[in-house]
Amino acid sequence: MNISKNLILNTVKMNYLPIIALVVLPVAQTYPEVATPPLYTIVGNYSEPATELTPNAVASKIQKEFNITMQGFEYEHLQWAYEKFADVKKRSKKFFTLTSGAVIQMRNHEQGYSYQASCRNHKPVSDQVGIYLHPHADKEKFQLTLIHELGHLIQICNDDIQAQYTNHIKALEQEGGITAYARNPGCASGTNNERSLRNEDYAEMITYYLSPNAKERDIVNCPPDNTIPYQNLASKYPQHLEVVKKVLDD
């Protein structure tokens, strides 16, 4: 009886295992996204609640894992930054090669301005911080602005081939800016020129390629389009999409 039972089980295993594998594996592959773990699990001490972490500890984790220095931020903004970086890393490890060494300093601005001021620690302006970032109260806006400013750093502080400088300006000439802000950056500063159109479009391209679900945010006095720029990249801006893939895809 036992022999025949084993025989039947083995036959079932032999005959149906490939079929089971064919069914189970694709289903398993449809759930690759793993939610970003909360910080206290990342630190490795499961008994320690997240709120007990000091801002310095989070900043130090960001520095260690992403090679980006964040100075002067409260705990909450650092956690938001960590979450965004962890999400970006799933899409592009190259992003952190291109931004490696960046120094981001918190600076409150009455109009909520953030800006990229210099390149890492390069000699002529080594006393300057790379990026000044406004601590927006809205999480998504803070995260999008963070990536936008690092997008400037990718464009300006890396070799032209790495940043795809020439291909980007050709894409811009052919397709125009990818967001309302990219098409009219003067809404924030009062002036549109070739430099601002080129630079803002580049930073927006990086931002929304790495934020596929985000709607365009508002920037200072600039009303956004009520669209999801990532979707527009594929449908309306194929050259931009090709450029950003070359810049960021691993």
Add this chain to the structure above:
Amino acid sequence: MFNLNLKKYFFIAFILLTLIFVLSLIIIVQNSRKQTDRSKVEIPKASKNLETLPNFESKKDLENGNIEYAYASEDPYRDDLVITSGEKIVYERTLTVKDNQALPKLDEFTEEYGTPDQELFGPEYYGAPFKTYIYLSKGVAFVANSATLEVREIHRFTPTNLEDYLAKWGQDLSTTQQPDDHP
């Protein structure tokens, strides 16, 4: 039989040699084309030919009586320029940007020209952290990203002093870095 095999080998050898010859020819032609492309960015010999040079786009009379000739470059927003005074070329701006080619590095030029007479921030078209490295007595300047030290433009001009250079060719250059005013 032996003769037939020998003929066969000679035929194969002939085909192979022909292929090698054709490939060599293609490589030589391609290299000479590259050199032709590069030579087009050098200062033309005579101003009368300026409108017939490759990529010529437009000619403009300037207020001071000079004539500006514009040529399409790889950057659709910034032309190569040649400016003449009478029959003489007094200024030339050449972009180094080429499709998917690495830009020259500043030290390739400083090795040849030495320390520049002046380093000024700008031009405005590029903004920070770009600088123009000027050799006044040699009549040459390089526009480079001071972070990556890649050279985007080469300027040639009649050798002059700083005051004259700034008035003629460096009006948007600055001794201090102007931060980008866009968030």
